[in-house]
Amino acid sequence: MSTAGERRPIIIRRKKVVHQHHGGSWKIALADFMTALMALFLVMWILAAATPEQREGVAEYFSTPLVGAITGGERVTGSTRPIPGGGPDPAHTDGERARIDMRTQTRPSDEQRRFFMDLQRRIESVIEADPELRQLSSQLRFDLTQEGLRIQLLDTEQRPMFDLGSDRVAPYMRDLLRTIAPLLNELPNDLSLSGHTDSLAFLGGYRGYSNWELSTDRANASRRELVAGGLEPDKLLRVSGLGDRVTMPDTAPADPINRRIELLVLFPQVSERIRSPSLLDGPGMPSPLGRRDTSPIDTAPVERFTESLRRALDGEQGR
Structure with a gap:
């Protein structure tokens, strides 16, 4: 036991705070923001310097769906080429080119x-x-x-x-x-x-x-x-x-x-x-449904049948 004259020492405990480094994530975010801002001003500068024809071409590019631009329509065509046009097969390229021309003609300017x-x-x-x-x-x-x-x-x-x-x-x-x-x-x-x-x-x-x-x-x-x-x-x-x-x-x-x-x-x-509705085969080409067959007709089977029928009738009359 302590005597009355003795005093207890006062002990002060201080919590040591350690400041940890938070990294550089804010630098990445700032760099992304500055890059996007620079890209925005670059696009604005290009559009300001472009001619009306160039701007119209850019607008036309973004108004055409990717699938439609590649295939010329919403359906999957029979062509083996990823981009329509070209090639020796008229059954594929002509149809694809016609669909592209049709879409171009009906697209409003x-x-x-x-x-x-x-x-x-x-x-x-x-x-x-x-x-x-x-x-x-x-x-x-x-x-x-x-x-x-x-x-x-x-x-x-x-x-x-x-x-x-x-x-x-x-x-x-x-x-x-x-x-x-x-x-x-x-x-x-x-x-x-x-x-x-x-x-x-x-x-x-x-x-x-x-x-x-x-x-x-x-x-x-x-x-x-x-x-x-x-x-x-x-x-x-x-x-x-x-x-x-x-x-x-x-x-x-x-x-x-x-x-x-x-x-x-x-x-x-x-x-x-x-x-002016066009024909199925295209302008200047006659339709196969309207063609007249001018090839000679083989009448020999008909003549043989007629001759046999005449002989049969003569035989009946001879009886």
Whole structure:
């Protein structure tokens, strides 16, 4: 035991902190960031120094899928070459080259895209400026297809475009068609008009008046309203009715949205193909189905059969 006069020593324990090195990971991240930033400024400098033709070529390269660029289409061709074209086999290369030419012809140019987008904006602005037509803006759809700019006028239960089972145009549908008719004259492109119905059939089915006739009559009724609104009649290249065979994507066949009118502002190449459909064997080559066989016919078997039949008849008469 300690005496009263003795004092205990005060012991202070200090924890020793060891600072460990954290490595250089931040340097790697900084280097990656600076490399990406340098690449960004390099691309911007190249684009600024490139000509419009070079920029258009770069845009065309990135707008074409890799598989389509290699094979010339979505299907796998029969050619043994990874890149189409070249080689002595016309059965493969000609078909591949034709598909590539077709894709090139139907692909819209920047100028065509600009014209179509301007037409879409003008139609939308005219409809938006009219209080009555503004309610129909939700029933209009614009999209760019392989044939041209497609303008779809869709039907709804609340606001149908035609009387039920009839080609009688509703008043607001008539106003809409006559409003957009002058705007379609501003482009030199030909037009294609098609009518569509839902899958609800008539009582007589397809034996009498059916959805085929109804879709065609509605397309022609829309044509008459467009012409009455000022559309040049010569611009209409094709008027057709497709019945209920072509439905809208992700819709039931009986959906009212399938009752629609489709107006196509055609590309010039598409108009030319409609006017001048080529033969299967190509231009300037007669079709094998239309060739007349001029080779001589061997009539000897027929003559022998006729002679034997005549002798048999003479023998019967001799009896």
